[in-house]
Amino acid sequence: MYGPPSHPHAKRLMILGAGELGKEVILEAQRLGVETIAVDRYANAPAMQVAHRAYIVDMRDADALRNVIENEQPHLIVPEIEAIATEMLLDLEARGFTVIPNARATNLTMDREGIRRLAAEQLHLPTANYQFADTRAELEQAIAKVGLPCVVKPVMSSSGKGQSVCRTLADVDKVWETAQTAGRVQGQRVIVEAFIQFESEITVLTVRSVNGTHFCPAIGHRQENGDYIESWQPHPLTAVQWEKSKEIARTITDELGGYGLFGVELFITADTVYFSEISPRPHDTGMVTMATQAQSEFALHVRAILGLPIPEITLLGPGASHAIKSPIASNNYQVDGLAAALTIPGTDVRLFGKPEATVGRRLAVVLSRAATPDAAREHAASAASEIRIVPSV
C-alpha cells in the first residue's frame, strides 16, 4: 500500500545509474505510481529525462552518494551500473535502507573477482579458467597459467570497456594498456580468462519475486569487442542445455538473494554450459523483451522489487533487438532515417536521448517481432541499417 508521488505516503525509488536501462525501469515504476529519482554522473542522462527528480553525482564518491540518499530517504535504492561505492551501500542497508537486490549482491557483482570466486570456488559452477593480475609482470604469469588465447578484462567494467583478447605473447603490452586505460575506472586489477570457443551465448533473465523464482525463455546474443550488437528470443537449446542453464541461474541467484531481476550470462558449448557473469538488474541484451514478452524485463524488475507477485512469464512471440552505436563523437548529433526504419513491419525504435555521442556509444535500439527469431533479427538489422547518427551542421 502506498500513496501517489509527492504525497506523504509515496513510494520513492532511487535509481543509481540513469542510462537506457534505468530509463525503462523508471517508466515502469511510474506506471505503478511510484515517485522516482534518477542519479548519474552527467546531466540529462536518459532516466533523468523521465524521473520526477535527478541528481548529478560521481557515484563512486561514497560521501557524495550517501548525502543524496540520506536527503531523499528512498524506500528502494536500485543500482543500475557497477561503478558505485557499494561498500557504503552495505552500511546504509545495515541502517535500514533497502538496496536491490541487496547490498552484498551489488558489492559482489561490481567486481569480477568477487562474483567469479563465489561462482567457481564456492558454488562450483563451471567457468572459464581464470587468474588475476595487478601488474604487467603478473599478467604474463597469469597468461602462462591460463593459456592462449585468453580474454583480459579490468575487474570493474561493463559493455566490454577495457576488455581485449590476447592471442599471442606479442599482444601482452597492448592488452595490458587497454585494460589499464579503457575501463570505466583507470589502473585496475585484471582478470585473465581462458577463451571459450562457444557455440552460442545466452542471457537467462531470472526473477526472484515474492512468489518464487521465474526464468524468461533464453535470449541469444552476439557481441563485438565485448559489447552487445544484437539479441533474440527465444534462443534454441537442447533440453539438457536449458535444464543446466536454469540450474546455474537458480544456484547463483539463490546465493545472491533479494528480490529483483538478474541477467545470468552463460556460454553454451556442445557438452558444457559455462557461467560467465551476472547482473543483479536488467540486462542490455534483455531489451528484446520490450518486443517479445507481455512484461518486459523492466516491468518484471519493478514488480519484483515492489514485492508484487509474478504469476507467469508470457512470451508473446519471437523477436530481436539491434543496438545503434554512434560512429561519431559529437555533442550536437542528430538521428536520421527513423521513417525508413519504421517502414519495416513489427518494428519499433527506442532513442535513448543521450545528450552526447561518442564513438561506439549505444544511442538507440531497434526492436522487431516476426514469425521466427531469425526473421526478427533480419528485420531489426535492416531497420538499424537505415538509422544514421550524424553531426549537426
Ligand SMILES: Nc1ncnc2c1ncn2[C@@H]1O[C@H](COP(=O)(O)OP(=O)(O)OP(=O)(O)O)[C@@H](O)[C@H]1O
Ligand atoms: N572467456 C571468454 N571466452 C570467450 N568470449 C568471452 C569470454 N569472456 C567474455 N567474452 C565475450 O565478451 C563479451 C563481454 O564479456 P563480459 O560479459 O565479461 O564483459 P562486460 O564488460 O561485463 O559486458 P556487459 O557489461 O555488456 O555484460 C561476452 O559476452 C563474450 O561475447
Ligand SMILES: NCC(=O)N[C@@H]1O[C@H](COP(=O)([O-])[O-])[C@@H](O)[C@H]1O
Ligand atoms: N552492459 C551494461 C549496460 O548496457 N548498461 C547501460 O548502459 C548505460 C551506460 O551507458 P553509457 O556508457 O553510454 O553512458 C548504463 O547506465 C546502463 O543503462
Ligand SMILES: [Mg+2]
Ligand atoms: Mg557481460
